[in-house]
Amino acid sequence: MKKTFSRKRKRFDGPLAIRYLLLICGLIVMVLPMVYMISSSLRPNNMTFSYPPKIIPAVGELTLANYQYVLFSQSFLRYISNTLYVAAVSTLLAAALSSLLAYCISRFTFLGRNLLFGTIITVMLIPGLVMIVPQFELAVRLKLVDNLWGVILFYTAWIMPFSTFLIKGFVDNIPSELDEAIYIDGGSIFTVYRTVILPMASPSIAAVSIFNFLFAFEELGWSQTILRMDRLRTLPVAITQFFQAHNRTDWGYVFAMTCLSMIPVIIIYIALQRYFISGLSTGAIKG
Amino acid sequence: MASGLLGKKKQNGIRILLMLLPGVAVLGMFTFYPIIKMVVMSFFNWKIGFNQVSPFVGLKNYITVFSDPIAGRSLVNTLYYAAITVPVQLILGLLVALLIHKITRFSVTFRLLYYLPVITSWVVVALLFRYIFSNEGLLNYLLCDVLRIVQEPVGWLSSRWTALTATTLLGIWKGIGWNMVIFLAALQAVPKQYYEAASIDGLGSAQQFFYITIPNIKGTILFALVMLMIGAFNTYTPIAVITGGNPAHQTDVVLTWMYSQTFDSLKMGYAAALSVIITCIVAAIAILLFTVIRPQKENIQG
Numbered sequence: 376m377k378k379t380f381s382r383k384r385k386r387f388d389g390p391l392a393i394r395y396l397l398l399i400c401g402l403i404v405m406v407l408p409m410v411y412m413i414s415s416s417l418r419p420n421n422m423t424f425s426y427p428p429k430i431i432p433a434v435g436e437l438t439l440a441n442y443q444y445v446l447f448s449q450s451f452l453r454y455i456s457n458t459l460y461v462a463a464v465s466t467l468l469a470a471a472l473s474s475l476l477a478y479c480i481s482r483f484t485f486l487g488r489n490l491l492f493g494t495i496i497t498v499m500l501i502p503g504l505v506m507i508v509p510q511f512e513l514a515v516r517l518k519l520v521d522n523l524w525g526v527i528l529f530y531t532a533w534i535m536p537f538s539t540f541l542i543k544g545f546v547d548n549i550p551s552e553l554d555e556a557i558y559i560d561g562g563s564i565f566t567v568y569r570t571v572i573l574p575m576a577s578p579s580i581a582a583v584s585i586f587n588f589l590f591a592f593e594e595l596g597w598s599q600t601i602l603r604m605d606r607l608r609t610l611p612v613a614i615t616q617f618f619q620a621h622n623r624t625d626w627g628y629v630f631a632m633t634c635l636s637m638i639p640v641i642i643i644y645i646a647l648q649r650y651f652i653s654g655l656s657t658g659a660i661k662g
Numbered sequence: 663m664a665s666g667l668l669g670k671k672k673q674n675g676i677r678i679l680l681m682l683l684p685g686v687a688v689l690g691m692f693t694f695y696p697i698i699k700m701v702v703m704s705f706f707n708w709k710i711g712f713n714q715v716s717p718f719v720g721l722k723n724y725i726t727v728f729s730d731p732i733a734g735r736s737l738v739n740t741l742y743y744a745a746i747t748v749p750v751q752l753i754l755g756l757l758v759a760l761l762i763h764k765i766t767r768f769s770v771t772f773r774l775l776y777y778l779p780v781i782t783s784w785v786v787v788a789l790l791f792r793y794i795f796s797n798e799g800l801l802n803y804l805l806c807d808v809l810r811i812v813q814e815p816v817g818w819l820s821s822r823w824t825a826l827t828a829t830t831l832l833g834i835w836k837g838i839g840w841n842m843v844i845f846l847a848a849l850q851a852v853p854k855q856y857y858e859a860a861s862i863d864g865l866g867s868a869q870q871f872f873y874i875t876i877p878n879i880k881g882t883i884l885f886a887l888v889m890l891m892i893g894a895f896n897t898y899t900p901i902a903v904i905t906g907g908n909p910a911h912q913t914d915v916v917l918t919w920m921y922s923q924t925f926d927s928l929k930m931g932y933a934a935a936l937s938v939i940i941t942c943i944v945a946a947i948a949i950l951l952f953t954v955i956r957p958q959k960e961n962i963q964g
Contacts, residue, residue, distance in 0.1 A: 394761045398772055401758060405776055405835070411800060412790050423793075427807060428800045466668070472685035479682050491686070498693055500948050502896040504917050505937035508930050509699035510692065512710060532692030535685065564677050593783045595899045596921060611785040615903060618789060626793055633786040644781050648774065 416441055416634045420627030436624065440629035451632065453606060454613040459639065461523055461609055462591035465530040466470060466584050472531070473538035474580055480539070481546040482554070482564075492543075498536045514601060525601045525605045528589075533597075534590055538583040543594045545579035581650045585643065594638055610636045699929075704938050708930035723935035732911050733936060737943075739826055743915060744894035747833035752886055754834065755841020760871075762842070763849045773846070777839035787836055788903035795819055795828045795904075821910040825905050829913075832900055837893075841886060848882035849875070884955045888948050895944050914950040916940050 405506055415423055418432045420441055445451050475596050479485070480492050519525030553571045562570070573580075576600060595611040608616065614636065618629050704723055706716040727733050762772050781789060794800045795818040802815040818824045856874045865873065876883075898917040900905065907914035908923065914922070916936065924933040 391765065395768075398758070399763050399927065401754075401838075402775055404837070405779060407784075408787075408790055408794060408835070409778065411794065412786075415793070417936060424798065425799050427803050428798070430800070438880060442905065467789055468688075472688060475681045476685040480760070481680055483674075483678050485678055487684075494694065495689070497945075498689075498697070500892060501697070501941050502892065502917065502943055502944065504898050504919065506693070506696040506700055507921065508708075508924050508933050508937065509696035509703060511924070512699075512930075513692070513696060515710075528688070529692050531689050535689055536693070539685070564674055564681075568681070581757050589783075593785070593899075594916070595785055595902065600925065611783060611899075614785055614789070618903075629789060630793075633783075636786065637782060639782055640783070644777075645774075659895075 412630050413634055415626060416630035418627060420444075420625055423626035424624065425628075441627040442635070445628055445631045445635065449617070449628075449632075450606065451613075451635065454608055454610050455636065455639070457523060457607060458591050458609040459638075461526050461530065462588045465527045465534070466587045468527070468531045469534050469538050469587050470580050470584050473535050473583070474542050474573065474576060475568070476535075476539045477542035477546050477576070478568050481543050483553070494538055494544065495536045499540060503533050507597065507600065510597075511600060520601055521604045521607060522601075523607060526598050529597060529601075530587075530590060530594070534583075534587045538587065541583050542576055542579045545576045549575045578650065581647070585647055585650055588643065589640060592636065700839055700934050700937050703931055703934035706931050708934065710928060710930055723931045724939070726932055727935050727939060732914065732919060733916075735911070735915050736914040736915055739913060740895060740897065740915045741824075742826060743830055743833065743897055744891060746830045747837065748887065748890045748894055751834045751837035752841050752883070752890060755838045755886075756845045758838060758842045759845035759849055760875075763846060773843070779836045780839040780843075782836070784836075784899040785903060787832060788900045789826060791832045791900075792904045793820070820909060822909075825913045829897075829900050831903055832904070833894070833897070837890065841890075844882055844886060845879065848879040852878040880955065884951060886920065887951050887955075891947055891951070892944060894941060 407430070411428075414430060414432050417437050417439070418429075419436060419438055422436060459478075476491075476495075480488060514520050514525050514529070514597065517525075519528065549572065552569045557567045557571060592610060595615060598609050599612045599615065602612055605616075607615075614629065614632050617632065618625075705718060705720060707719045707722075708716045732754055758772075758776060762769050762776075765772075796802075797815050797817055799818075801818070806809050806813070806815055816824060818828050852875065854876070860870050860874055895916070897915050898921065901913060901915050901918045902921070903914040907918050909918065911922075917940075920933050920936050920940070922934070923929045
């Protein structure tokens with residue numbers, strides 16, 4: 376291994392150099408907008424409309440005033456804690472309910488099993504927001520408007536079909552000999568779920584859970600419908616409302632908010648990045 | 663013995679029911695029931711208030727949708743968005759995956775950075791693109807003053823097709839990383855011996871790509887196409903944030919138009935009929951994709 380590597384190193388590898396060159400060009404396009412956002416958040420708010428725009432700000436104009444304003448003059452910390460609460464509860468609920476459904480559908484035959492699984496797959500095809508009219512009426516009737524549970528319960532139902540589909544694909548590949556061993560030891564199907572399915576399927580559960588967690592940081596249509604009160608808002612609603620309330624011009628503040636809102640997402644991404652890849656690929660190859 | 667086994671089966675039945683119940687209850691209440699309700703509502707002149715009577719109007723809502731020029735335009739806008747973003751991000755994502763697949767150093771770094779837009783919230787990137795595409799924004803500066811391609815700043819967000827193009831570019835930019843990741847996984851699953859055998863037979867890299875790589879990742883391509891297509895019809899946030907459907911509903915996509923009909927005009931029945939139509943279109947395209955791509959896959963295997 377080492378030998379081939381050093382041999383390659385001596386010769387100039389043209390195609391490989393082209394690969395790196397193309398990748399770096401692409402990377403500039405991918406990353407430049409992000410860099411621009413961060414640099415704009417560090418410039419004085421009244422400078423963000425100055426012409427010509429600057430990608431790299433001058434050292435003299437760097438300031439944390441936007442962050443200060445957002446953190447101390449706005450309810451940003453409340454918005455972020457609302458978002459984390461919604462994300463955590465809906466993710467946990469979806470993980471528990473989806474893995475139970477996936478286990479039952481994968482292992483047992485019961486009346487309506489194919490109908491249930493078929494419906495779950497069909498629901499995956501439907502764009503979530505098209506159900507907003509009946510869902511809103513339901514939310515009004517259940518007094519879930521201006522209530523974080525109104526977001527949590529609907530998000531859970533929204534993300535469950537894909538989660539169930541993905542986890543079921545994973546459970547299908549867990550050998551059923553393991554189940555038999557538990558039965559021989561006198562265990563019930565609950566024991567199998569707890570001691571075999573949950574630990575063995577954990578990579579797929581982790582993978583969908585990451586996506587489900589990010590959903591609360593992303594979704595706007597439903598949350599802006601349900602959360603009218605300022606103190607209940609999650610980040611997507613809060614940022615959009617802030618932007619509109621400030622004449623759509625206070626870009627320095629807006630970008631300070633968006634940069635701060637990305638911190639939890641980036642932390643989760645870096646900490647759990649191997650699950651992003653593994654979980655998606657099981658779905659992709661099975662699909 | 664036999665009765666004991668039967669008793670056990672019955673016991674298991676109850677246990678299965680207990681495990682299914684919470685999931686089915688949540689799905690049934692918040693997803694299945696609203697879908698059925700949506701179909702029912704689409705045949706009524708639905709009123710949201712509690713004591714109001716909603717008269718049955720038959721197919722009138724559907725006729726209104728089909729004869730509504732804004733609904734038609736928003737559907738055209740959605741199809742335009744889908745027709746450009748889906749193939750372009752799929753091809754670019756596959757290209758990046760092919761490039762990263764064969765490199766040894768920094769491959770994880772590239773993967774992490776290319777994936778960054780995917781995990782970033784739609785609200786955040788939509789605001790960012792609105793800023794970049796504004797009249798005195800970064801893009802106009804680059805086009806006008808740096809590259810000198812255009813004479814005057816382009817009013818990207820003030821007319822229909824340029825605004826849609828800006829949104830399309832956002833969709834592509836945000837989607838490349840997702841495609842890259844699933845195609846990288848698919849490429850890693852193709853057996854290396856195929857390529858070795860092909861090299862011995864003297865196949866060039868282009869031939870290897872078309873005769874080995876493409877057939878072997880066909881399942882992934884189908885999966886990506888279906889997911890991206892659903893995603894394209896699901897587009898709400900970028901339009902809502904970047905243009906808000908303006909000017910005068912020129913840039914509305916189906917979901918933003920449906921949303922404004924629901925909550926600004928309170929035409930619930932109309933919105934429900936539109937929802938049913940959108941759902942049917944998505945289902946039809948998905949079925950079409952499955953039937954067009956599946957048989958070819960079987961031919962290659964058989």
